[in-house]
Amino acid sequence: MAVPLREQKHDVPLPQTSGGWTTILADPPWRFTNRTGKVAPEHRRLDRYATMDLAAICALPVAAVAAKNAHLYLWVPNALLPEGLEVMRSWGFRYVSNIVWAKRRKDGGPDGRGVGFYFRNVTELLLFGVRGSLRTLAPARSQVNMIETRKREHSRKPDEQYQLIEACSPGPYLELFARHPPPGWSAWGAESAPEIAPRGRQHKGYGGGPIQMPLLEPHARLAGSDAHAVAYALRDKYENGHSIRELSEESSYSITRVRGLLRMAETPLRSRGGSR
Structure with missing residues (x-):
């Protein structure tokens, strides 16, 4: 309503x-x-x-x-x-x-x-x-x-x-x-009815959507707030059912790096079984 x-x-x-x-x-x-x-x-x-x-x-x-x-x-x-x-x-x-x-x-x-x-x-x-x-x-x-x-x-x-x-x-x-x-x-x-278009223009670069993992060289490091942002983005995907292997394939990060970022976000890890 x-x-x-x-x-x-x-x-x-x-x-x-x-x-x-x-x-x-x-x-x-x-x-x-x-x-x-x-x-x-x-x-x-x-x-x-x-x-x-x-x-x-x-x-x-x-x-x-x-x-x-x-x-x-x-x-x-x-x-x-x-x-x-x-x-x-x-x-x-x-x-x-x-x-x-x-x-x-x-x-x-x-x-x-x-x-x-x-x-x-x-x-x-x-x-x-x-x-x-x-x-x-x-x-x-x-x-x-x-x-x-x-x-x-x-x-x-x-x-x-x-x-x-x-x-x-x-x-x-x-x-x-x-x-x-x-x-x-x-x-x-004032803008709650479905037929009313909310005011406020959507500008270039403000499209919302998921965070995309930055591409990294095999030994490159993420630092500071960037590392924490990626860590929590990975945690969100992990807690929504993605496996560590799937996160590794999606982000092109090694499994070791994915595990490290998940630990940075204090993610409760599932027991190791298969690709989990």
């Missing part, structure tokens, strides 16, 4: 379900201000969405539609972390942890095209909050708090978030400010 909003207005009631939504995902249209308190201008060429100020986001009656025991996943820019925590409290949730989205290049290295006044941001935070008493599901016990994938349109979050959330938190699921809601989720937002 998708509930679209009128352009630049957020007066459509939040959807409700019997007993309340157990898991809520939200990506608010945060409004940035500069040091003088003025709203940061949006570049016309970016064709971005309308933003909301902090008070308006806090005022959304999320607590009224959430279950007594519920989970909240809240996207927040690095510069607005205090505001994100304030929104979480206003909605009736307590902060307990976070998931980091590490934005990667096609070859697995950090995507240095991010913006920032003090640092060039290559990460974004997904805050995790709990209302009442509700543990995460069993798969969360082995889920690392990081998503490593390539970025796409302005502000579009990785599709991998849905698989992670569904594995770790029970339904029913509601996404607020939805732009690309998946099947099985209820959605609320």
Whole structure:
């Protein structure tokens, strides 16, 4: 179910379900201000969405539609972390942890095209909050708090978030400010209806998709963040059923190198049997 909003207005009631939504995902249209308190201008060429100020986001009656025991996943820019925590409290949730989205290049290295006044941001935070008493599901016990994938349109979050959330938190699921809601989720937002094309152009080099392993000479080394990016990409494939031999053939790395990278990512290795 998708509930679209009128352009630049957020007066459509939040959807409700019997007993309340157990898991809520939200990506608010945060409004940035500069040091003088003025709203940061949006570049016309970016064709971005309308933003909301902090008070308006806090005022959304999320607590009224959430279950007594519920989970909240809240996207927040690095510069607005205090505001994100304030929104979480206003909605009736307590902060307990976070998931980091590490934005990667096609070859697995950090995507240095991010913006920032003090640092060039290559990460974004997904805050995790709990209302009442509700543990995460069993798969969360082995889920690392990081998503490593390539970025796409302005502000579009990785599709991998849905698989992670569904594995770790029970339904029913509601996404607020939805732009690309998946099947099985209820959605609320100005761009949530299937017939509405989300704003924000997809630029060259922002096509999303899996990280591709960089080609290496037999004795060449991967260093620093590049090594960790490849290590966790291999771990993800390994935990999704690929064997070490298959990873070796796919990446053109030796089996020894693949094993070393998996260990770097602290991957629980299966017992050696055949190509595993």
